[in-house]
Amino acid sequence: MKALVLPGGWDSWRSPVDRSTPAHLVRIANKPLLEYVLETIRNIGVTDIGLVIDDREPQTVGAVGGDVRVIPHHGAPGTLPALAAARDFLDGDDFLLYSGGNLLADGLGAAAAEFRSTRPVAQLLVHKVPDPSAFVVAEVGENGVVLDLRDHPADSGGSNLAVIGAYFFTAEIHAAAAAVSAATSGATEPGVIDVVRWLHGRGVEIGSQEYYGFWRAVESPDALLECNRQMLGELHRDIAGDVDDETELVGPVVVAAGARVVRSRIVGPAIVGADTVVEGSKVGPNTAVGRDCVIHAATLTDSIVFDGASVRATSLRDFVVGRFAWIVPAGDRGTAPIRLEPREDLSLPGRLADSAAAKHGRHLHDTAEVTAWLGGRARAHRYQVERIPITELDGWSTHPETGNLAHRSGKFFTIEGLDVTVDGGSPRSYRHWQQPIIVQPEVGILGILVKEFDGVLHCLLQAKMEPGNPEPLQLSPTVQATHSNYTGVHNGASVPYLEYFLDPGRGKVIADVLQSEHGSWFSRKVNRNMIIEVDEEVPPRADFCWLTLGQVGDLLWQDNVVNMDTRTVLACAPASVAEPGALHSDAEVLSWFTAERSRYDVAARHIPLADVTDWSSDEWAIRHARDWYFQVVAVSVRADRREVARWSQPLIEPIRLGLIAFVLRQIAGVPHLLVHARAEGGFRNGVEMGPTVQLTPQYHELDGSPRSRFLDLVLDAAPERVRYTSVQSEEGGRLLNAENRYLIVEADESQAPLRPPEGYLWVTPSQLGSLLRHGHYVNIQARTLLAAIHTGAVRLYD
Known part of the structure; x- marks a missing residue:
């Protein structure tokens, strides 16, 4: 039959x-x-x-x-x-x-x-x-x-x-x-x-x-709901997703893998689908919530919520919510069937500027209190980072044929080889080299929540330990998570506040853009840089605090306090200053950069790590033949209050301190920064705008690269010409003791002419900031210096 x-x-x-x-x-x-x-x-x-x-x-x-x-x-x-x-x-x-x-x-x-x-x-x-x-x-x-x-x-x-x-x-x-x-x-x-x-x-x-x-x-x-009740009656309890300690589960409840349930009560029979977030809600009985949904401050009984839907601050009984539907209180969407939103929040730059000017916060009054709070958080934790032989990495192995270093899960990242040829159209700009590089194709989330207190925007930052930090505890974004982190590949705890960034509709999007990481150490790695403003109550957990932009700016004068991820996210804030003009129009800046990208041919291809020339490995490291640049090492880590308490991993460790600097000029009363079109093997688009100087001075010319004509200007700058200086570490999750000295140095016509050498252009900070609304224009080193400007650490405008 x-x-x-x-x-x-x-x-x-x-x-x-x-x-x-x-x-x-x-x-x-x-x-x-x-x-x-x-x-x-x-x-x-x-x-x-x-x-x-x-x-x-x-x-x-x-x-x-x-x-x-x-x-x-x-x-x-x-x-x-x-x-x-x-x-x-x-x-x-x-x-x-x-x-x-x-x-x-x-x-x-x-x-x-x-x-x-x-x-x-x-x-x-x-x-x-x-x-x-x-x-x-x-x-x-x-x-x-x-x-x-x-x-x-x-x-x-x-x-x-x-x-x-x-x-x-x-x-x-x-x-x-x-x-x-x-x-x-x-x-x-x-x-x-x-x-x-x-x-x-x-x-x-x-x-x-x-x-x-x-x-x-x-x-x-009605028939659909009756069928749903019937089939839910056959459920058996199965909790594969993340459920926090403040959630109560009663009876036969299914929470699918990838789902997160926070501060809620779920009464069975009920099911929560994969990658759904339920927060502050009551669900069930006889309720099925599909995948990729958001249930926030809602009550659902005898109902069905189809995939991709969002239900907020609403009580539903005997209700079917369609795919991708939004159910919100009547006043939240207005009475018009279609409401047009302003294309730009004209008040936002002013509010950000007010926050940058505010040196005292609602919760931690001044910089001394913030420093004391950080010290207290450091004492409340236990950290131990110990170098180990590469052969003792737990869960990692070297491929017998390629030599690539990878985790047994197939997730996280790998260390592979990269063959790079950069041809800028002249013998002076032609280079070819091979190197180890981090390959991590997944897109991480770097997100900062902001909220007004007493009329001033504050950022929710986290005291977070990273194994590669020179100082273990630094101020990181609200959420700093790779895709492997927040999907639970490591079987660790859930990421706090992640729901605000997986569902930006919970707040107001201030910034959301894909940006690159270090093109010399990461192959085509990007992160989603996000700033979300909320008006609901968001109590800070023990390792979190609310700070104004001005407080962050003061901390940026201290070495290794504000981590790289916080700096790159704050650089993407749409801060702008009313400028009477610029040396070059926005269209001319884009035309120049398009020409630079067209001029360079950057060919980067992955090769087996075992085939990389001028590099060798032993039990403890993979290093350059002359001990230049960096080495790949292994560490064992113990850290309480992390998603995972104990692990081991490889890290890239630079050999020396780098130098990152913008040369600054006041041109007709308007500050301008001298940007450099930089070609790096790890960039997705080959070329991004970087600072005037970005290098490790000890290796300059030794490896055949042309000497920057602005290096001596920066190294020999008189103290009154140095508008900003600090030592800041880079991404501590993958890099060990990676530090750069960051500077903004003021120059005059004799030192930095209005018509700079090929590959350089004068742009205003606002022009550079506007480019950060889009990805892959401004590199991460330049973004650190822009963060110092956006937070008021450096006052370029009177």
């Missing part, structure tokens, strides 16, 4: 719920109705299954298993044309015809056994219903023989047996269906019940089997 599943249809009642999914793919207890249908068929021993789809249902193909034959049907809609399309597949066999919009939760075992035993031409499935007038009703005699069929009878003759959506047929049904189709004219397409009635009228015995289990035709929201 075979089985044929007919389309579930595109019922009009579902258009507010889901406009793009056929009925048989509607999810019940987070599983498509079609999966229940196929399970019911397989449970009666039928494995040869055909599924008829029309040309609007390509998504159905991906929802079925390999034992299902998909039968496209492009003709007229209806049961009989679909049956005709499947005739070759059925090939004269007995078959079950299952209407895909029906749920038969208790299976077809008895009906299938009866049909196999008696083999009538047609056997109907009938079910007792309270209101027979809504159905085709069968009057049944002894042994289940059908005596009569009535269409929606006002008087059913005493029978309350409705014909429901599963039929068993022998091959004789095909000739009957063809005869009925040929004899029918008019707008109404005959259905399978018309064929059964045609057979009955010609004396063919029709059988029936009463179905005693749960059945619903999924043809209304």
Whole structure:
């Protein structure tokens, strides 16, 4: 015996719920109705299954298993044309015809056994219903023989047996269906019940089997909710996602992998789908929440929330929330069906400037209090970073053929080789080299929450330990997490406040842009730099504090206090200053940079680490033949209050202190920075704008690179010309003791002319900041110096 599943249809009642999914793919207890249908068929021993789809249902193909034959049907809609399309597949066999919009939760075992035993031409499935007038009703005699069929009878003759959506047929049904189709004219397409009635009228015995289990035709929201309640009743408790200590789970609750539940109560039966965030909410009983949803400060009972939906500050009962729908309080969206938002918040730069001018915060009054708080957090933690042989890395191994260093999970990052050729169109600019490099293709999240206190914007920053930091504890963003971190590859604790950045709609987006990391140490690595403003209460946890931009600016004068990730995010804040003009228009700046990118041909390709020339390895390190640049080492780490308390990993350790500097000029009263178009092997686009000087002076010229004509200007600058200086470490999660001295040095025409050498251009800080609304224009070293300007650490404007 075979089985044929007919389309579930595109019922009009579902258009507010889901406009793009056929009925048989509607999810019940987070599983498509079609999966229940196929399970019911397989449970009666039928494995040869055909599924008829029309040309609007390509998504159905991906929802079925390999034992299902998909039968496209492009003709007229209806049961009989679909049956005709499947005739070759059925090939004269007995078959079950299952209407895909029906749920038969208790299976077809008895009906299938009866049909196999008696083999009538047609056997109907009938079910007792309270209101027979809504159905085709069968009057049944002894042994289940059908005596009569009535269409929606006002008087059913005493029978309350409705014909429901599963039929068993022998091959004789095909000739009957063809005869009925040929004899029918008019707008109404005959259905399978018309064929059964045609057979009955010609004396063919029709059988029936009463179905005693749960059945619903999924043809209304109420029926969908009833099916959902029924199938949720079969759940068993399974917690694969992250559930915090403030959440209460009662009864059979399923939290799928990747989901996060925070400060909530979930009463079973209930299910929370993958990658969904539930916060401060009450869910259940009898509630299914799909994947990629956000449930915030809401109450859901006896409801269904389809994938990608968001429900906030709302109480719902007996409700179906459609895919990607937003349910918010009435006042949150206004009364107009469409509301246009301002393209730019004109008040935001001024509010950011006010925060940069505020040197005292709401919670920690001044810099001394912040420093004391950081010291207290450091004493409250235990950290231990110990160098170990590379061969003792736990979970890491060196590939026997390529020499690449990788984690056994296949996640996190790898250390591979990179072959780089940079051709700027002249012998002076041509370079070729090979090196080890970090390969981490995933996109991390670097996010800062901001909130007004007493009318002043404050940033929520974290005292976070990184194994490569010179000072273990530094001020990091609210969230600093790789994709592996927040998807739980390391099986560690959940990332605090992550929900605000996975769902930026919870607040107001101030900045959200992909930016590069160090092009000399990372291959094409990018992070999502985000700033989200919230107005709800966000209590800081023990290692978090609210600081003004001005307080951060004061801390940027101290060495190794504000980490790299905080600096790059704050550089992306849309700070701007009303400037009377600039030496070059914005269009000219973009034209110059486009020409620079066009001038350089940067060819970077990954090669086996074992094939990198001028580098060698031993038990303790992978290093350059002359001990230049950096080395790859291994460390073992113990740290409480991290997502994972103990681990080991490789790190890149630079050999010497680097020098990063912007040369500054006041041109017609407007500050300008001298940017340099830099080609680096790890950049996705080959070239980004960097500071005037960016190098390790001890290696300058030794490796064949041209000497910067501005290096001596920076090194020999008089103290009154140095507008900013501090030592700042770089990304401590992958780099060990990677420090650079950052400077902004003021110059005059004799030292830095208005017409600089090739590859350099004068731009204003605001022009550079505007480019940071887009990714891959301004490198991470330049972003650190811009952060010092944006936070008021350096006052360039009177």
